[in-house]
Amino acid sequence: MDIYILVGITIFLALAFDFINGFHDTANAIATSVSTRALSPRMAIIIASSMNFIGAMMFTGVAKTIGGSVADPSKLEHGVEIVIAALLGAIIWNLITWWFGIPSSSSHALIGALAGAVISSEGLDGINAAGFTSIVKALIFSPLIAFSIGFIVMWIFKKIFANSSPHQINKHFRKGQIVTAAFQAFTHGTNDAQKAMGIMTFALVAAGLQDTLDVPLWVKISAATAMALGTSVGGWKIIKTMGTKIFKIDPVNGFAADISSASVILTSTLIHLPVSTTHVITSSILGVGSAKRFSAVKWGLAGKIVISWIITIPITGLLAMIIYRILMVFM
Structure with a gap:
């Protein structure tokens, strides 16, 4: 098949993955603000869309990490087919x-699928072990850090406002959530x-259409x-899970969760590490x-998550392996 057709298919699938990622992960940025009624669903989504776009246009460090840390694309014989298989696997799971x-x-879906497709094509030698390990470490440790920061921030708030009226506290923090929801959507885009x-x-x-991992402007704008x-x-559906089913979120809780997770995500972006915004925000x-109260958390649901x-990662890796083999039969 002509390389330009393959690249065109790849770009279409990448943008489809990005689109699905948007509606799949919108809940991450706005679940708490919607559940506490700091924002209506419509207004929350408008703010999230706008801030996602702005955040996406401002950085490229994570893109370069994704583009070169799992495997070296210039050394892959069937690199474009690998990407097609990876994107299909990640989209199906999403x-x-x-x-x-x-x-x-x-993020897990894409990284797992890309690794699986590379292994299916090149074997384990095709994986950049050091780069892949650094990404997996970031995916593992960022939720633990987010959990810890969320706990500390909420503990501090409890101490500061111990003798204050809950109604007044939540009234002020509900307004603050408008800012934190926008900040979280911005970091999600970054x-x-x-x-x-x-x-x-x-x-x-x-495909040999460019020599470096520098992100072209048209790629940034389209993504x-x-x-x-x-x-x-x-x-x-996911807003309902994150905003109501884990525990009953008050505005002060939502504010604490938003500011904690957004800080972790932005820090990861600045050091060029991809993290799971879903994992970070949920954690x-x-x-x-x-x-707030350990028994208030529905740990059974948390366990399923x-x-x-x-x-x-293993499921999307296996999916991409199978899809790659099927593609190569026809290509």
């Missing part, structure tokens, strides 16, 4: 978890949209737009809930 309202990680940029750049290098459009569609909510996190 749609399955969205359908069931499970806040799984699009990290998540770059994954689609990175995978498109990976394909361009693999940012796809993410913003996906965000505008929303993801009410910060769990940390805040634990500080953690299981989905654990199985995402």
Whole structure:
């Protein structure tokens, strides 16, 4: 098949993944502000879409990490086919978890699928062990850090406002949530949209259409737009899970969770590490809930969410392996 047709298919799938990532992960940025009625769902989604786009346009460090850390695209014989298989595997898993309202990680899905497709094509030698390990470490440790920060921030708030009226506290923090929801949506764009940029750049290098992992402007604009459009569609099923089913969130809890997770995501972006915004935000909510009252958290549901996190990389890796083999039969 002509290389330009393959690249065109890849770009289409990457933007589709980005769009799905947008509506799948919109809940991450706005779940707490919607559940506490700090923002209406419509206004929350408008703010999230706008801030996602702005955040996506401002950074490229994570895109370069995605484009070169899992494998070297210039050394892959069937690099474009690998990317197609990876994107199909990640998209299938994202749609399955969205359908069931499970806040799984699009980042895990993409990284697992890309690794699986590379192994299917090149064997384990095709994987950049050091780069892949650094990404996995970031995916593992960032939720733990977010949980800890969420717990500490909420514990501090409890001490500061111990003798204050809950009604007055929540009234002020409900207004503050408008700012934190926008900040969280911005940081979501700085990290998540770059994954689609990175995978498109990976394909361009693999196809020999460019020599470096520098992200072209048209790639940045198209990925940012796809993410913003996906965000505008929303993801009410996952908003319901994260905003109401983990524990009853008050405005002060939502504010603490938003500021904690957004700080972790932005720090990761600045050091060029892709993290799961889903994992980070959910973990910060769990940390805040634990500080509020440990028994208030529905740990059974939290356990199911953690299981989905654990199985995402191996399942998407296996999916991409199978899809790659099927593609090569026809290509």
